[in-house]
Amino acid sequence: MTLISFIVAMWMTSLAVPCLSSSRTIYLARITAFGGSYNASGMVPAEDLAIEHINTRSILSGYTLAFTELQKINCDRTAAFNAFFSSFPFVNEVKRTNVIALVCCGCSVATEAVAEISHRWNISQITGSVYSDALSDRTRFPSFFRVFPNSGGLAFGILSVIKYFNWTRVLFLTQQESLFIKASNDFKHRANGLNLKATEYQFSSDQNNFTSIINTYFDTQLDYRVIVVNTYSDVARKILCEAKNKKHPKYVWIIYGWYTEEWWTSRVSQGTVNCTDEELYSFLDRALLVSSIPKSIEPDKATISGFTAKQIEQQYEERRMNGGYISFIASEAAYDSIWAIALALNKTAAQLNTNGTGCEYLSGTLNITLDNFTYDNARLACVFKNNLASTNFIGASGNVTFDSKGTLVLSLAQVLQYQQGQKVYLGYSDYKNDLGFIAIGNQTIQTIYPGGVPSDGTPRNMTSTFLSGIVYAYYTVASIGVLLTIGFGAFNFYFRERKIVKITSPALNYFILVGVLMMYIFIFINMMQATTVQTIRTTCILKQWFSICGYVLAFGTILAKMWRINYIVRQTHPLKLLPKDWHLMIIIMVITGIAALVLLLGSVVPKLTPSPQLIMDKEMGTYQEEGSEIQVHRYIYTCNNDSSPSYYWFILLETYLGVLQIVGIVMAFQSRKIKVAILNDSVYVGALIYISSIATAAIVLTNYGLDGYLNVKECLISGAYFVLATAFLGLVFIPKAISLYRDPMGENIFKSTDDGIAAGENATSTKMKEKKHLQMREDSKHQQQQQQQQQQHSTTTTTTTSSSSSSSTSSSTSSSSS
Numbered sequence: 093m094t095l096i097s098f099i100v101a102m103w104m105t106s107l108a109v110p111c112l113s114s115s116r117t118i119y120l121a122r123i124t125a126f127g128g129s130y131n132a133s134g135m136v137p138a139e140d141l142a143i144e145h146i147n148t149r150s151i152l153s154g155y156t157l158a159f160t161e162l163q164k165i166n167c168d169r170t171a172a173f174n175a176f177f178s179s180f181p182f183v184n185e186v187k188r189t190n191v192i193a194l195v196c197c198g199c200s201v202a203t204e205a206v207a208e209i210s211h212r213w214n215i216s217q218i219t220g221s222v223y224s225d226a227l228s229d230r231t232r233f234p235s236f237f238r239v240f241p242n243s244g245g246l247a248f249g250i251l252s253v254i255k256y257f258n259w260t261r262v263l264f265l266t267q268q269e270s271l272f273i274k275a276s277n278d279f280k281h282r283a284n285g286l287n288l289k290a291t292e293y294q295f296s297s298d299q300n301n302f303t304s305i306i307n308t309y310f311d312t313q314l315d316y317r318v319i320v321v322n323t324y325s326d327v328a329r330k331i332l333c334e335a336k337n338k339k340h341p342k343y344v345w346i347i348y349g350w351y352t353e354e355w356w357t358s359r360v361s362q363g364t365v366n367c368t369d370e371e372l373y374s375f376l377d378r379a380l381l382v383s384s385i386p387k388s389i390e391p392d393k394a395t396i397s398g399f400t401a402k403q404i405e406q407q408y409e410e411r412r413m414n415g416g417y418i419s420f421i422a423s424e425a426a427y428d429s430i431w432a433i434a435l436a437l438n439k440t441a442a443q444l445n446t447n448g449t450g451c452e453y454l455s456g457t458l459n460i461t462l463d464n465f466t467y468d469n470a471r472l473a474c475v476f477k478n479n480l481a482s483t484n485f486i487g488a489s490g491n492v493t494f495d496s497k498g499t500l501v502l503s504l505a506q507v508l509q510y511q512q513g514q515k516v517y518l519g520y521s522d523y524k525n526d527l528g529f530i531a532i533g534n535q536t537i538q539t540i541y542p543g544g545v546p547s548d549g550t551p552r553n554m555t556s557t558f559l560s561g562i563v564y565a566y567y568t569v570a571s572i573g574v575l576l577t578i579g580f581g582a583f584n585f586y587f588r589e590r591k592i593v594k595i596t597s598p599a600l601n602y603f604i605l606v607g608v609l610m611m612y613i614f615i616f617i618n619m620m621q622a623t624t625v626q627t628i629r630t631t632c633i634l635k636q637w638f639s640i641c642g643y644v645l646a647f648g649t650i651l652a653k654m655w656r657i658n659y660i661v662r663q664t665h666p667l668k669l670l671p672k673d674w675h676l677m678i679i680i681m682v683i684t685g686i687a688a689l690v691l692l693l694g695s696v697v698p699k700l701t702p703s704p705q706l707i708m709d710k711e712m713g714t715y716q717e718e719g720s721e722i723q724v725h726r727y728i729y730t731c732n733n734d735s736s737p738s739y740y741w742f743i744l745l746e747t748y749l750g751v752l753q754i755v756g757i758v759m760a761f762q763s764r765k766i767k768v769a770i771l772n773d774s775v776y777v778g779a780l781i782y783i784s785s786i787a788t789a790a791i792v793l794t795n796y797g798l799d800g801y802l803n804v805k806e807c808l809i810s811g812a813y814f815v816l817a818t819a820f821l822g823l824v825f826i827p828k829a830i831s832l833y834r835d836p837m838g839e840n841i842f843k844s845t846d847d848g849i850a851a852g853e854n855a856t857s858t859k860m861k862e863k864k865h866l867q868m869r870e871d872s873k874h875q876q877q878q879q880q881q882q883q884q885h886s887t888t889t890t891t892t893t894s895s896s897s898s899s900s901t902s903s904s905t906s907s908s909s910s
Contacts (some may be wrong), residue, residue: 117463122194122195123172134352137411195433218433220427227498243274376510451474604824610641646820650756699737
């Protein structure tokens, strides 16, 4: 009976809660990157310090934590695989202690390689230093945790800094690793829609020569000034050495703040470069560092270990220096990652031999001690993983809690700067709450960049405008022209019944005055300082309408008048119907209507509508801004539309204007042959036509021959229209006003040739009077002949056919002689 009782007691003990013996040890495997593209060896003293604090505090009742043999690797996939399989007994025949969790690996490349397979052996993996967004994929990495944020905070931090300093151009030099590609893609996604141009150059991880990059993007037409080094620290070291003197204040370098301390030195980074450590360090002055490394914002507050974050940092530095390790920027996160494991194990120990854990559907058992964990015990691994996922404590890095993807919940990105040999904390950005860069303490733009914010290399594109003196001059003369036009309009109306004015068709003169007024208004529009594309497009259309319609209306009226003069004077027989003013008005409206129809097509058809385009200002050109090395490019807007339909439309419009000019020249040439003395003053009309022909030709040549010379071009065009408008006024109305002054009642209207176009217009009346006088003389002679015939018939008794013929012939001869 005693023996049976003893056996039963021993059996029950084997099923009981694990004995609280201090001899029970739970082992953790550890793989750490000591070189390659990233050196995370500084994590080791932080993790050892955490193990010491955990065991001293007896966090795990009845258990102690220990590491198996440290696996030192280079930061690459192959080395990580080899270390993983060397750390576990399921590969090696040598009997080893099973481990319940893996601390690996300090760099993204190696961590991804191991985390993708470690869960297959029911091993949870944790680290205190990796950014890769790929590790948030719970399908590929279901048992991975990190006391570290993903790269989203980095992209937002970089963007917030660029926006803070109003930079609009940035160059990303991206190493082709998932961490950096994801960071650049995230940056471009966040920058979408902003006034920001992000250019990226990607290169393979094994590239060693970066001369071509420097020659392409620096000191060239591209000339980027803000550069984000989106690489591991060893590659960054090579790039910066290759860049040599491309440093502050001309250039801004943005690097990651999670690089290992003194990463630029040959002692820390692998690979040889043609720069000394001192040269590289001086090169980094005023470089910006962006990171989302978890740091406690209350360093004097006690953590779960009983020590403050500041005390833990001091103990870490002492242990690090004694062990000869390099400093590690995320040592607090490495420290907290071990505490997360210990707390999860403590929760798991309390759930042994219980139900309701949610993992009952899995194979394995909870009726064992933690130190007896085996790789096929999926149920115990599930409980431990769930407890790790629910971790929540105050650690050296701040509040430690994981999101659903096993990533540390952190919303802040820190921004630091190298200033005269020291790393200075500038501020932070809150990317969870979409808050931009917030400077802390006394940090301002002036303290960050005492000499002024460096330029991003964007050439300053400035839109040139007219010189103010030219604008005021043309506005003045155009205003005078408008006043003259109004004055002559009043003159034409007031004296419309005077002979000198009346014979020149005052109703038609109003068409000339409206056309002249439109040309003066064109000068105002042409010199208008438009600033927006829509305003410029509207201005281009208005300039076409006012210039073309104004000119055609005035010139068409002159053509109509010249046609009437030529038509009447060249008739050899008396006219039964004299062309009236309303006939000429129809002609004027047809001439102007054709031009308006062509302009309407150019205003409503999209392919013909003027499209404002920026072209280089050839007057100002490109120059360097005084006090900086920034190129200033001067541009001007042009109304030209480069489409083929627009080109043909322009030919159509200019051809029509050319036809009008040819008709005018022909009429002016024919008018000079008129022998009637009173028409000699038609020389004024001819002069007007010649002036307009020269002016329109000059406008066309200037418009396309001086494209790019804003002030010269527009001065010549506005000047040409001013000459045209003023010529119409001067040659049509001024001679009329002078004649009216000399002969108010028009008594000598047919004796003077100083009436300008008035004399020309009088041709109709004069020619009609001459022809009517001749007709009356012929009728009188015919009556005299008939009377003579009757007298001869009464005195002669015998009349013969021959004598009658002779008498008739004599009469005809006499009539002809008379």
